[in-house]
Amino acid sequence: MARANLTRAVVTTAAAELADREGFEAITLSALARHFGVQTASLYSHVRDRSALLDSVHELALGELADRIAVAIGGRARRDALTALADAHRDYARQCPGRWAALQRPAAASTVRSDAAGRLVALTLAMLRGYRLPETELVHATRLLGATINGFLALEVNGSFGHREPSSDVSWQRALSALDTAFRSWPTEENH
Amino acid sequence: MARANLTRAVVTTAAAELADREGFEAITLSALARHFGVQTASLYSHVRDRSALLDSVHELALGELADRIAVAIGGRARRDALTALADAHRDYARQCPGRWAALQRPAAASTVRSDAAGRLVALTLAMLRGYRLPETELVHATRLLGATINGFLALEVNGSFGHREPSSDVSWQRALSALDTAFRSWPTEENH
DNA sequence: CCACCGAACCTAAAGCTATTAGGTTCGCAG
DNA sequence: CTGCGAACCTAATAGCTTTAGGTTCGGTGG
Numbered sequence: 001m002a003r004a005n006l007t008r009a010v011v012t013t014a015a016a017e018l019a020d021r022e023g024f025e026a027i028t029l030s031a032l033a034r035h036f037g038v039q040t041a042s043l044y045s046h047v048r049d050r051s052a053l054l055d056s057v058h059e060l061a062l063g064e065l066a067d068r069i070a071v072a073i074g075g076r077a078r079r080d081a082l083t084a085l086a087d088a089h090r091d092y093a094r095q096c097p098g099r100w101a102a103l104q105r106p107a108a109a110s111t112v113r114s115d116a117a118g119r120l121v122a123l124t125l126a127m128l129r130g131y132r133l134p135e136t137e138l139v140h141a142t143r144l145l146g147a148t149i150n151g152f153l154a155l156e157v158n159g160s161f162g163h164r165e166p167s168s169d170v171s172w173q174r175a176l177s178a179l180d181t182a183f184r185s186w187p188t189e190e191n192h
Numbered sequence: 193m194a195r196a197n198l199t200r201a202v203v204t205t206a207a208a209e210l211a212d213r214e215g216f217e218a219i220t221l222s223a224l225a226r227h228f229g230v231q232t233a234s235l236y237s238h239v240r241d242r243s244a245l246l247d248s249v250h251e252l253a254l255g256e257l258a259d260r261i262a263v264a265i266g267g268r269a270r271r272d273a274l275t276a277l278a279d280a281h282r283d284y285a286r287q288c289p290g291r292w293a294a295l296q297r298p299a300a301a302s303t304v305r306s307d308a309a310g311r312l313v314a315l316t317l318a319m320l321r322g323y324r325l326p327e328t329e330l331v332h333a334t335r336l337l338g339a340t341i342n343g344f345l346a347l348e349v350n351g352s353f354g355h356r357e358p359s360s361d362v363s364w365q366r367a368l369s370a371l372d373t374a375f376r377s378w379p380t381e382e383n384h
Numbered sequence: 385c386c387a388c389c390g391a392a393c394c395t396a397a398a399g400c401t402a403t404t405a406g407g408t409t410c411g412c413a414g
Numbered sequence: 415c416t417g418c419g420a421a422c423c424t425a426a427t428a429g430c431t432t433t434a435g436g437t438t439c440g441g442t443g444g
Binding site for chain 2 (some may be wrong): 021049104105106107112136137138139140141143144146148149150151152154158159160161162166168171173174177178179181182185186
């Protein structure tokens with residue numbers, strides 16, 4: 001049997017594909033070993049343990065998402081940029097549900113310091129700066145944005161909207177409108 | 193050894209306590225069996241399988257949350273009621289993190305039809321009706337509300353806010369303000 | 385009073401999974 | 415062409431879920 005010549009990156013990618021195909025919980029060293037035609041224990045040469053592998057998928061997804069967002073918000077501002085950023089998140093969650101699920105677990109310390117995380121934060125801040133919020137409010141706006149987008153997608157992905165009428169697309173539009181309004185009329189520190 | 197005289201309810205409660213203490217993933221038939229001084233296989237008399245047990249915890253949590261919300265929003269309206277409902281969610285997530293985590297997984301079909309789920313929906317709608325939205329918009333408002341609350345708490349619980357300054361309490365206030373504004377000035381179907 | 389019946393519990397076993405320890409082989413640099 | 419490191423292997427431990435089938439307890443009807 002020819003050697004598979006695995007690397008950490010190859011294993012991570014395969015794990016991501018497996019997750020997209022069969023769900024995040026399906027990421028298993030056994031399944032990956034089967035996929036590569038290799039013994040399970042061999043994977044430990046490339047990956048510290050299962051948890052570290054999941055962290056790798058997390059970071060991979062973070063980078064891919066940042067790439068998509070960078071493309072999406074280019075040349076846009078305000079509501080257009082907000083919509084582009086949010087839709088990039090939503091498209092990613094739909095097209096790569098397993099990778100997206102990896103983003104829901106707490107980020108590893110190394111991931112927080114990663115290039116991918118930095119880019120995502122920078123892009124989000126760039127979008128928000130179009131709304132000219134007070135500098136001290138940017139962090140609150142970022143948190144609201146992340147909460148709304150991730151919260152909506154989490155409910156949508158796990159079927160809480162139940163494929164029921166009206167379509168969740170309309171709800172999504174309403175959510176984006178609400179965010180746009182919130183950012184446009186953000187309260188100053190005096191008036192609460 | 194005296195019999196434990198288990199029931200489905202007793203096992204579910206123990207599972208919930210275990211989850212609050214050691215995390216949702218720690219809900220294990222083995223651990224529960226140890227806790228009751230019983231063989232693992234014996235639990236299968238009371239619970240179809242692990243997945244059904246997690247569904248039971250989900251429904252338990254749903255009922256407890258509905259109880260808290262009912263008390264919290266009594267006699268309040270508009271922003272007061274919104275704040276009470278949201279804070280009830282947040283307090284629950286903090287005091288019972290394991291039970292709250294159980295709510296993040298997709299609801300079982302039987303749970304969707306449960307009394308607890310019905311009460312929670314009714315309470316949420318009652319709160320929203322204070323804002324006098326068009327009837328057809330209630331579902332969108334409900335989705336936005338759920339997305340924002342759950343999304344915020346998910347980020348808060350898994351440490352995405354990093355215990356960093358400024359405190360997430362302020363961000364929470366901003367989020368509630370944004371929701372209140374959104375509900376007060378909800379777009380009609382004409383103006384988008 | 386007692387036989388019995390169902391619920392509560394048990395033992396045994398199979399089949400996953402992660403993880404560690406230590407040994408083998410391949411390919412390339414010196 | 416030697417040797418070294420990376421890639422891979424075998425073997426073993428340990429924990430989890432689930433199924434199959436057997437045992438015992440406590441209350442209920444005869």
